[in-house]
Amino acid sequence: MIVDDSKGAFCLVNDPWILVSRTDGSSDEVSLRDLLLDAGTIRSIDGDIPQQALPILRLALAVLYRAYCSEAEYDDDKYDLWERLWKSQRFESELINKYLMLWRGNFQLYGSDHPFMQVSGLTYADKDYDRIGEMIADVPKPDKCLFDLRDSRQLESISLDEAARWLVFFQAYDVAGIKTPVTGNKHVTSGKVYPPKGMVGTGFLGVLGGVFLEGENLFQTLLLNWVLVDKASDQVLLGNDDDLPSWERPMPPADLCVVDPTGPCELMTWQSRRVRLVLDEAGRRVVGQVSCYGDTTTANDNQRIEMMTSWRPSKAQQKKLSTSYLPWMPVMHDPSKALWRSLAAIIAQGGNNKGSDGDFRPGVIRWVETLQEDGDVSSSITVHAQGMAYGTQSSVFSDAIDDTFSVDVSMLRHDSEAARKAVEVVSQADSAVYCLVKFAENIEKSAGDKRRDNPARALENDARESAYGRLDAIFRDKLAGLVPGVDVDGYCTSWKDDAHRILLHLGRQYLSRSNVSAFQEHDDMSVGKAWVQYQGGLDAALGRLSKHESEESFGISNQERKGE
Numbered sequence: 001m002i003v004d005d006s007k008g009a010f011c012l013v014n015d016p017w018i019l020v021s022r023t024d025g026s027s028d029e030v031s032l033r034d035l036l037l038d039a040g041t042i043r044s045i046d047g048d049i050p051q052q053a054l055p056i057l058r059l060a061l062a063v064l065y066r067a068y069c070s071e072a073e074y075d076d077d078k079y080d081l082w083e084r085l086w087k088s089q090r091f092e093s094e095l096i097n098k099y100l101m102l103w104r105g106n107f108q109l110y111g112s113d114h115p116f117m118q119v120s121g122l123t124y125a126d127k128d129y130d131r132i133g134e135m136i137a138d139v140p141k142p143d144k145c146l147f148d149l150r151d152s153r154q155l156e157s158i159s160l161d162e163a164a165r166w167l168v169f170f171q172a173y174d175v176a177g178i179k180t181p182v183t184g185n186k187h188v189t190s191g192k193v194y195p196p197k198g199m200v201g202t203g204f205l206g207v208l209g210g211v212f213l214e215g216e217n218l219f220q221t222l223l224l225n226w227v228l229v230d231k232a233s234d235q236v237l238l239g240n241d242d243d244l245p246s247w248e249r250p251m252p253p254a255d256l257c258v259v260d261p262t263g264p265c266e267l268m269t270w271q272s273r274r275v276r277l278v279l280d281e282a283g284r285r286v287v288g289q290v291s292c293y294g295d296t297t298t299a300n301d302n303q304r305i306e307m308m309t310s311w312r313p314s315k316a317q318q319k320k321l322s323t324s325y326l327p328w329m330p331v332m333h334d335p336s337k338a339l340w341r342s343l344a345a346i347i348a349q350g351g352n353n354k355g356s357d358g359d360f361r362p363g364v365i366r367w368v369e370t371l372q373e374d375g376d377v378s379s380s381i382t383v384h385a386q387g388m389a390y391g392t393q394s395s396v397f398s399d400a401i402d403d404t405f406s407v408d409v410s411m412l413r414h415d416s417e418a419a420r421k422a423v424e425v426v427s428q429a430d431s432a433v434y435c436l437v438k439f440a441e442n443i444e445k446s447a448g449d450k451r452r453d454n455p456a457r458a459l460e461n462d463a464r465e466s467a468y469g470r471l472d473a474i475f476r477d478k479l480a481g482l483v484p485g486v487d488v489d490g491y492c493t494s495w496k497d498d499a500h501r502i503l504l505h506l507g508r509q510y511l512s513r514s515n516v517s518a519f520q521e522h523d524d525m526s527v528g529k530a531w532v533q534y535q536g537g538l539d540a541a542l543g544r545l546s547k548h549e550s551e552e553s554f555g556i557s558n559q560e561r562k563g564e
Contacts, residue, residue, distance in 0.1 A: 009111035010160040013100045017161035018056055019046040023217055029161065032107065035060055036096050039219035040089050049138055050402040052165050054210050054386040055172035057225065058268035058308070062245040064091070064226055065265045067099035069239055078228040078238055079374070086223055086376050106247035109164055110279060114251050116164075117171050117269070122254055122276035122290045123183045126191075129278045129288035130180070132158055135170045137388070137397055157285035163277055170291070173388045174273055176201030177395030182274060182292040184254030195394075196256060199296040202394050204270040205387065207299040208309040209333045211346060211362045214382040214404070224377065225308070227264070227367040232359045233304040237264055243305075245269040256293040263305050271295045300327040307363025310345040313356050328360070335389045338468060339403035340475050341430070344423045346383060347407070349414040359414065369412050380480070382406045405476050408483040418482045421492045428541050429475070429499050433467040435537030436503055436510075442530035443514050446521065463510065470502050496542040504545075507534050 010017075016029040021043045030038065035045075045053040072078040085091065100107070106114045113120055133139040133155040158166070179193040187193055195201030213224040228238045236243075243263025254274055261267050271294045278288035300321075303311050313326035321327060331345050345351045351360035359366060371377045384404045391398035411419045440463040478495045482488070514527055521529075539545075 010109040010164070011104060012107040012109065012116055012164055013104050015161070017164040019048070019052075019165070020044065020218070021046055032060070032063070033096065033100055035218070036063065036091055036222075037093050039091065039222055040217050042218040044214070044218060044221070047169075048136075048162060048165060049169075049400065051137070051173065051386050051388060051400055052169045054212060054308075055168045055205060056165070057212060057221070058172075058205075059168060059245075060222060061226055062265045062268040063096070063099065064222065065238060065243070066245060066248070067091075067095050069241070071095075072228070073239060075229050082223065082226070082228055082371070083374065083376055086220075089219055091219070103247050109160055109167075110277060110283070114247070115276075117167055117246055117271065118276050119251060119254060119274045120276070122274055124290055125181050125183050125185075127180070129290050131155065132163070132278075132286050132288050135166050135174075135289050135291070137166075137169065137173065137400075157280055157287045159285060163286040167275065167277065170275065171203055171270065171272055172205040173203040174206075174291075175390060175395050175397060176393065179292045182254050182290060185256065185292055187256050187293070193256070193292055196258070196293060196296045198298065199258065200272070200299050201293075201296075202388075202390060203272040204267060204297070206390065206394070207332065208306070208330045208387065209342075209345075210385060210387045210401075211308055211310065211364065212384050212386075213364050213368060214384050215378050220378065224368055224381070225364050227307045227363050229370070230304075230307065230363050230366060231370060232363070232366055235263065235304040237305070237307075240265075246271050252294060254292075257295050259295045259297055261297055261302065261305060264307060267302065267306055300329050302330075303328050303363075306330070307367070310342075310351055310362055311358075311360040312345075312351060312353055313358070313360075326356070328358075331360075333385055333387045333389075333401045333403075335399035335401050338472055338475075339383070339385045340405045340472075340479060341426060341468070342385075343405075343426045343479075347412060347416075347419050348423050361414075365412050366414075368409065369414060372409060372413065377409050379409055379483075380406055381409050381412065406480045408480075410484050411479075411482060418486070418488050421488050422479060422482060425478075425492050425495055425499075426475070428496060429471060432499065432503055432538050432541040433464060433471075435534055435541060436467050436507060437463045438537070439463075439507055439530055439534040440510050442525050442533065443510060443527060445525045446527050446530055447514070463506075466506055467503060470506060471499055474498055474502070493543065497545060500538055500542040500545050503538055503542075504535075507531070 012032050014031050014033060016031050018030050018032065018035050020028050020030055022028055023041055023043045035042065045056050047053050068081065072081045105112050107116050109116055139155060176195040181188045181191065181193050185193060200207050214221045215224050230237060240263045243265045245265045246269040252271060252274065273291050274294040276290045277286050278290065279285065280287050300314065300317055310331040311328045312331050314329040315326065317327040317329060346361065347365060349359050349361060350356060353360055368377055368381065382404050385401055387401040388397055389399035389401065390396065410416055437460045440459055444459065482491065511527065511531060
């Protein structure tokens, strides 16, 4: 028996549901109200998986936009508001309480005519509901549960607080693919609902390379990502009466809707799915869910209101959409790359888009750059990236992204010489790693191996992964150490020298594994020649080391040099 949705309640405003880490090192579970009012004592938002943090952070930011909507009309007033809050290190409890109490009924997980992020009375046309595991990202399909770390019996139901966390995640990241029609859905083909053509099929965060900034505590983190003015946009971000979060909008219909987002509040609480949670008879556990496609939009040209991703101009989209301009597309994260390897897209004004006009950095980066003019922000900022990667036409999760690097706040200025030099070093390191991959390939070639099959590719992948794995710690440390007063040229030269030494050492390890004589040659390639070419490639990419370091320290004898 399934409980009547009109009975009981679980309110996200008052009931604990958000997992957090406190600044004293303890863990806790707090309500939405306490998350905001106690933000100064909270270090970070946690979750059942790390990727729940960004959707919940965005939800909290939407509350701030609305609670302070009428507090500042002009840009100068908005800067004054931000500065006042930053100095006080707390949000105004009266204002937060007033707003949350006004909309408290729409923050109920059930027992309301307008349940939180759901559609009351939503039903499938041909079945009761899906198991609750369908909403949980790290749970495979029932027929693939052999290696699941969870006890399958635990997925028969979940607690209300956990359901609230997964609901917010589900709206942000759910996979695309074929869905079961709900009653009232008019987009049904042969009893199935397909992803909306040309529109975002996953949750909206699924097409972004989610980026946010972290301060010393959650209060600072919220303020660093609460973009009140964006000089690159003419959009009103704070004070737009038309920009409403999901709980302030009328309950949506069961059917899919194509919607043009009006502002950050709507995007931060985007209802990509029509959902209803199904409770057990006692009304204390969630046993299932009903869901289908909901609001949908395009991924492109939302840079004026979406502040938490980098952007790139897309000629492919221009051709597809037949536009007279280059549409901007979000830059998604590559789960195979450490975040620092995407440094250019995050902190360089032109990103990786050489010759293109525009500031393609995330809006939160531009916002902190603006705040530096008054000197209010912390000296060190952590850039945090989160997201989900998809496979098979975005119908399954293939990977998850959660990575950070720390930089001095001065590095976030568009005219920062240190940032420009750091971006150059990262690019040069990529070229140097390619040299190592080519070197590993040439060693195999010198042995007469002409294969270009899986074993050969595996060798190249091993070389690439080893290189970036060894470079990772030093690049994170060097980025954090680029602070005002440092001799940037000398610092970056030392940085490249350190990378050079690491890659030479890795090259020597590959050389030591080879049983081929330095004089043996196949297809105009020998071990000696491969080594000389490798050294030359590293010199070209990273600059020359001393002769002693490049040869003697790594055991390259004169005989090997002469035998190329």
